[in-house]
Amino acid sequence: MSVLLLRLAGPMQSWGGASRHMTRYTLSMPTKSGIVGLLAAALGRRRGDDLSDLAALRLGVRADQPGPLLVDYHTVSAASHAPGDPARQRMPTASGGSLKPADSTEVTRRYYIADAVFVAALEAQPDVAETLADALRRPRYPLYLGRRSCPPARPVLIGIERDTSLEAALEQASWQAGPAERARHKSDSHIELDVAVEDPAGTDAFPDQPLPSPPFSRRFAERLVRHATVRIRVPDAPAPGTRPAAPHDPMSLLEA
Numbered sequence: 524m525s526v527l528l529l530r531l532a533g534p535m536q537s538w539g540g541a542s543r544h545m546t547r548y549t550l551s552m553p554t555k556s557g558i559v560g561l562l563a564a565a566l567g568r569r570r571g572d573d574l575s576d577l578a579a580l581r582l583g584v585r586a587d588q589p590g591p592l593l594v595d596y597h598t599v600s601a602a603s604h605a606p607g608d609p610a611r612q613r614m615p616t617a618s619g620g621s622l623k624p625a626d627s628t629e630v631t632r633r634y635y636i637a638d639a640v641f642v643a644a645l646e647a648q649p650d651v652a653e654t655l656a657d658a659l660r661r662p663r664y665p666l667y668l669g670r671r672s673c674p675p676a677r678p679v680l681i682g683i684e685r686d687t688s689l690e691a692a693l694e695q696a697s698w699q700a701g702p703a704e705r706a707r708h709k710s711d712s713h714i715e716l717d718v719a720v721e722d723p724a725g726t727d728a729f730p731d732q733p734l735p736s737p738p739f740s741r742r743f744a745e746r747l748v749r750h751a752t753v754r755i756r757v758p759d760a761p762a763p764g765t766r767p768a769a770p771h772d773p774m775s776l777l778e779a
Contacts, residue, residue: 526692567663590639
């Protein structure tokens with residue numbers, strides 16, 4: 524088998540497991556449904572297309588730089604949907620009715636993970652991994668980290684590890700943390716990182732396994748996950764005031 528390695532890094536990420544209505548939570552790690560959606564966007568698939576081949580891939584996630592939780596406060600009004608028709612300026616309710624116009628502004632809260640970096644690993648046949656890697660290099664639709672307001676800060680694709688297992692790839696992939704996190708560990712030779720690996724013998728259930736669904740009516744099942752830690756070597760710290768950057772990383776020009 525081959526293992527496709529992805530870097531999920533951005534100013535904000537949000538991976539909702541069971542978000543509904545006015546409060547949209549995020550899990551502490553990327554969800555399988557969110558990663559499947561990212562791959563589907565890269566491939567150019569549309570809402571309602573069959574995603575069973577992507578959902579069948581085995582997933583593991585490593586937290587290279589866990590980020591703090593951020594809560595974004597919003598107010599939502601139905602008036603924006605029909606500014607010229609007061610009769611339609613009413614917020615819908617869970618019972619199927621609508622609020623009175625005077626009550627048609629609601630408070631919503633959106634949860635995000637700020638300044639986090641994850642490594643996602645997907646176990647696939649070699650030809651499938653190559654197809655997905657090509658799509659991530661030239662995605663058909665924009666990629667985002669759980670929500671459209673959360674674009675990735677860097678190219679998502681790290682590469683492909685061939686003839687290896689999911690667990691081995693998560694142990695061997697280089698540390699993807701940013702310069703501030705690296706500076707915190709500059710005196711350490713190794714660091715232990717949390718991983719969540721899809722495993723039928725796992726003890727935790729995530730409600731993020733995509734099921735065949737019509738457009739705008741998504742359905743999910745639970746998948747079992749095993750939690751563990753891996754020990755990663757800390758690379759040599761850069762000199763003060765410098766930041767190592769890949770040649771293809773456009774963000775390095777702005778940060779410099």
